[in-house]
Amino acid sequence: MSRLERYNPLVIFIYFMLAIFIVMFSMHPVIICISFIASFALSLKLEGVIKIAKSLIYILPMIIIITLTNPLFVHKGATELFFINGNAITLEALIYGLAVSLKLSSIIYWFRVYSYIMTSDKVVYLFGKVSPRLSLVLSMSLRFVPLYVKKFREADDATRALGGYATSNIKDKLLAKLHVFSIVFSIAIEGAISTSDSMSARGYGLGKRTNYHNFKWLWTDTITIIVVIILGVLTSVIMALGYSDFDYYPLIDSIQSSALSVVSYISYLSLAVAAVAVEIKEGVTWHILKSRI
Amino acid sequence: MAYIKIEDLTFKYNDAKSYALSNINLDVQKGDFVLLCGKSGSGKSTLLKMLKREITPKGDKTGSINIDDLDINQLDSKSSASKIGFVQQNPDNQIVTDKVWHELAFGLENLAVTPSQIRLRVSEVSEFFGITKWYHKSTSELSGGQKQLLNLAAIMAMNPDILLLDEPISQLDPIASIEFLQSVRRINTELGVTVIMSSHHLEDIFAMSSKVVVMDSGAIQIDGTPATVAEKMQDMQNHAVYSGLPTPVRMYHGLDKGGVCPLNVKESREYIASHITKSKSRLMQQDQSGITSMENVIEVSNCYFRYNRNGRDIISGANFTVKKGIITAILGGNGAGKSTLLKAMAGVVKPYAGSINVCGKNIKSYKGSSLYKGLISMLPQDPTLLFSRSTVREELESAKPLRDDPQIIPNEQLTQLLDIEYIMDMNPHDISGGEAQKVAFAKILKLNPSILLLDEPTKGLDPSAKKVLADILLSLKGSGVTIVLVSHDVEFCSMYADICSMFFDGGIVSESDARGFFTANSYYTTASARIAKGFFDGVVTTSELIAMARHCI
Numbered sequence: 001m002s003r004l005e006r007y008n009p010l011v012i013f014i015y016f017m018l019a020i021f022i023v024m025f026s027m028h029p030v031i032i033c034i035s036f037i038a039s040f041a042l043s044l045k046l047e048g049v050i051k052i053a054k055s056l057i058y059i060l061p062m063i064i065i066i067t068l069t070n071p072l073f074v075h076k077g078a079t080e081l082f083f084i085n086g087n088a089i090t091l092e093a094l095i096y097g098l099a100v101s102l103k104l105s106s107i108i109y110w111f112r113v114y115s116y117i118m119t120s121d122k123v124v125y126l127f128g129k130v131s132p133r134l135s136l137v138l139s140m141s142l143r144f145v146p147l148y149v150k151k152f153r154e155a156d157d158a159t160r161a162l163g164g165y166a167t168s169n170i171k172d173k174l175l176a177k178l179h180v181f182s183i184v185f186s187i188a189i190e191g192a193i194s195t196s197d198s199m200s201a202r203g204y205g206l207g208k209r210t211n212y213h214n215f216k217w218l219w220t221d222t223i224t225i226i227v228v229i230i231l232g233v234l235t236s237v238i239m240a241l242g243y244s245d246f247d248y249y250p251l252i253d254s255i256q257s258s259a260l261s262v263v264s265y266i267s268y269l270s271l272a273v274a275a276v277a278v279e280i281k282e283g284v285t286w287h288i289l290k291s292r293i
Numbered sequence: 294m295a296y297i298k299i300e301d302l303t304f305k306y307n308d309a310k311s312y313a314l315s316n317i318n319l320d321v322q323k324g325d326f327v328l329l330c331g332k333s334g335s336g337k338s339t340l341l342k343m344l345k346r347e348i349t350p351k352g353d354k355t356g357s358i359n360i361d362d363l364d365i366n367q368l369d370s371k372s373s374a375s376k377i378g379f380v381q382q383n384p385d386n387q388i389v390t391d392k393v394w395h396e397l398a399f400g401l402e403n404l405a406v407t408p409s410q411i412r413l414r415v416s417e418v419s420e421f422f423g424i425t426k427w428y429h430k431s432t433s434e435l436s437g438g439q440k441q442l443l444n445l446a447a448i449m450a451m452n453p454d455i456l457l458l459d460e461p462i463s464q465l466d467p468i469a470s471i472e473f474l475q476s477v478r479r480i481n482t483e484l485g486v487t488v489i490m491s492s493h494h495l496e497d498i499f500a501m502s503s504k505v506v507v508m509d510s511g512a513i514q515i516d517g518t519p520a521t522v523a524e525k526m527q528d529m530q531n532h533a534v535y536s537g538l539p540t541p542v543r544m545y546h547g548l549d550k551g552g553v554c555p556l557n558v559k560e561s562r563e564y565i566a567s568h569i570t571k572s573k574s575r576l577m578q579q580d581q582s583g584i585t586s587m588e589n590v591i592e593v594s595n596c597y598f599r600y601n602r603n604g605r606d607i608i609s610g611a612n613f614t615v616k617k618g619i620i621t622a623i624l625g626g627n628g629a630g631k632s633t634l635l636k637a638m639a640g641v642v643k644p645y646a647g648s649i650n651v652c653g654k655n656i657k658s659y660k661g662s663s664l665y666k667g668l669i670s671m672l673p674q675d676p677t678l679l680f681s682r683s684t685v686r687e688e689l690e691s692a693k694p695l696r697d698d699p700q701i702i703p704n705e706q707l708t709q710l711l712d713i714e715y716i717m718d719m720n721p722h723d724i725s726g727g728e729a730q731k732v733a734f735a736k737i738l739k740l741n742p743s744i745l746l747l748d749e750p751t752k753g754l755d756p757s758a759k760k761v762l763a764d765i766l767l768s769l770k771g772s773g774v775t776i777v778l779v780s781h782d783v784e785f786c787s788m789y790a791d792i793c794s795m796f797f798d799g800g801i802v803s804e805s806d807a808r809g810f811f812t813a814n815s816y817y818t819t820a821s822a823r824i825a826k827g828f829f830d831g832v833v834t835t836s837e838l839i840a841m842a843r844h845c846i
Contacts, residue, residue, distance in 0.1 A: 120391060120392075120431075121392050124391070139389075139391050139395060140390060142431075143391040147385065147433055154678055157636060157673070158671070158675075158679055160640075160641050161636070161640070161641050161665065161669070161671035161673070161746075162671070162679070162740065163664075163666060163740075164662075165661070166661060166662045167662070182681045183678060183680065183681045186681060186722055187677050187678070187680075190722035194386030195386050195387065195388075197347075197348045198386065199399075201345060201347045201348050201378075201379045202399060202403055203371065206370050206371060206374060206404070207405065209402045209405060210401075210406060210411070212395070212398040212408050214429075
């Protein structure tokens with residue numbers, strides 16, 4: 001189990017939302033680079049080399065395609081490299097394309113890690129914070145979706161074994177599937193009646209419910225969430241004030257080095273690499289503990 | 294003073310003509326373990342539902358039910374919900390949430406118990422029932438036995454005083470059933486919870502209970518301790534529940550030698566030992582050599598199958614042949630892959646290696662539904678998978694024979710034989726598990742197949758329905774139909790199957806005629822064989838046991 005998984009889901013949720021939103025609203029190359037490197041490293045640490053290598057199969061072509069197509073459609077920019085059909089292909093547009101593609105890939109990696117850590121019971125818990133009723137509905141849906149997917153497969157097998165699929169043409173297949181669907185539908189209705197019996201037999205609907213979960217809130221969660229919010233808000237405020245604006249057209253800006261800009265780079269850097277740093281620290285601690293045994 | 298006192302209880306469902314319960318009078322003491330038996334539709338479920346206010350069906354009800362001198366309608370809603378627990382038949386439909394831990398907490402959440410108290414209660418129950426290993430799992434990953442155990446534990450988390458169980462083990466395999474029953478027994482003996490359970494499988498429960506109630510058409514026929522009920526049933530050998538009585542009891546009746554009625558295998562062996570006069574005896578084996586020379590209808594050779602690429606092989610290197618015109622049974626543990634093998638023979642799942650021949654032709658060469666046109670039909674494990682119409686009648690009418698040969702059993706006779714006439718106008722999803730099994734079987738028979746594949750055909754059936762099923766199978770066999778059944782029901786297979794095969798670890802490990810199969814096994818065999826072992830070798834069924842014992846005593 002990774003360290004991140006042990007944080008309270010609320011901390012995880014806020015951390016990822018801040019890390020993702022900041023890069024979403026920024027075109028600054030420093031922010032994008034930090035975001036890309038941090039999210040890629042975190043993915044690599046949590047999901048392993050093989051899965052990330054597989055992800056490159058679609059990430060790399062995406063980067064190349066966006067980088068190359070942007071200059072084909074956008075002809076702004078001062079530095080002309082060459083002309084195609086009388087349209088200028090500019091260096092600025094090329095760089096802008098690269099920045100957009102890296103930003104997009106970094107968001108993809110953030111979400112990959114997010115869905116890896118945020119298992120369904122954590123999502124149910126988070127919903128419970130907003131609306132306990134909604135969270136129960138979510139939990140029940142997470143129960144019956146796999147149940148009826150399985151029933152559908154079984155009903156399909158049963159129909160097939162009774163010669164329900166007369167021929168293999170599309171019309172017959174569709175009719176058979178429709179039949180299977182009606183079977184599963186009636187099973188689901190009947191199941192819902194038993195389930196509601198089982199719910200009322202266990203006192204559902206008697207009044208106010210409590211919302212039980214397996215998650216604890218520790219002092220480390222308090223500290224982490226405070227630090228995360230400070231870093232996130234600091235970066236966002238400086239960004240909103242325009243200290244890390246960055247223009248690609250007509251000429252690429254130089255990277256600002258005013259005090260506030262640097263503060264925003266550092267605070268986002270700290271935020272973005274915090275997750276992977278925590279993971280690496282955990283690994284090292286384990287290693288030391290193991291070598292002592 | 295009785296703890297639960299039912300007086301003159303009569304009940305009629307809203308749109309029914311006859312009474313579901315009539316004049317029920319029953320006293321249950323605190324800490325009793327009450328077993329309700331009776332054939333399907335005798336009112337067991339209705340009676341249990343009467344005791345649980347939240348799920349009492351709508352209808353005309355007269356009479357009274359008192360718990361601890363308080364009418365159940367006067368209980369406050371919280372204690373009615375928590376003090377009386379109810380476990381239903383179908384393990385799947387009772388589960389509400391997606392995670393095991395959440396399911397355990399569900400009832401307590403409804404009672405607005407604080408999370409810290411819930412944590413304590415849930416952890417206690419989880420330890421008591423041995424759920425801790427799969428506490429964090431999703432409920433969809435559990436086996437049927439685990440699901441039912443979870444349902445029981447989720448009820449027990451609410452600390453009930455009374456536990457009502459409506460045929461809780463009818464959908465479980467024998468191993469899971471025993472595990473479940475042991476948990477119920479612990480709840481009764483270690484926690485002193487009053488248990489009322491209905492069941493068709495009396496073999497293990499009978500001796501466990503402190504009171505047995507036999508019901509018939511909505512009325513109580515006999516009630517008393519297991520021993521007194523066993524004695525009273527001696528003259529009622531045509532009663533619907535009789536053939537479901539434990540083997541020791543039927544043996545005791547058959548021998549008619551008096552003394553204390555044995556209730557389990559150990560007591561039965563002692564009973565025989567103390568009465569036996571002649572020395573060891575052996576039942577003459579019938580000559581089964583005729584079977585091996587019969588024509589092969591299905592040949593499975595060296596088959597491999599897995600559900601997904603990275604999964605394990607469910608079938609690995611299976612070799613299996615089915616002879617024409619006989620009943621072949623495949624037995625084996627739960628989740629071993631028996632059903633998958635049956636599906637492969639029905640052409641529903643396709644092995645990735647090996648071949649299956651049906652009537653000498655590779656199964657792949659049957660195009661479209663030609664394999665199913667009067668040739669093969671399969672009864673799935675879950676009978677409701679076949680139902681899509683609004684009444685049983687329409688359901689049966691929708692099944693058209695797929696071949697022109699005359700129907701082996703005419704339709705009118707079929708519904709009468711299976712005793713499903715009384716449910717013809719009901720919704721097929723409203724009937725009990727055993728009734729659904731019978732309707733599905735009738736539907737399959739209407740297709741008039743020459744090879745019949747049955748997955749757990751006796752699941753949920755009461756003893757008299759099993760007998761009817763057996764009679765039908767035997768008459769089908771008589772008219773040349775080949776029958777393959779996958780079953781956990783050792784007693785049923787021992788009585789009616791010609792060939793029994795044991796499926797284990799992806800393939801068939803042993804195969805022989807039923808007698809050879811069950812006498813060679815020491816664990817996976819009938820109660821009669823276990824009782825007879827060492828006294829009368831070769832005995833498999835109860836009637837053989839009685840005949841041999843009579844001869845030697």
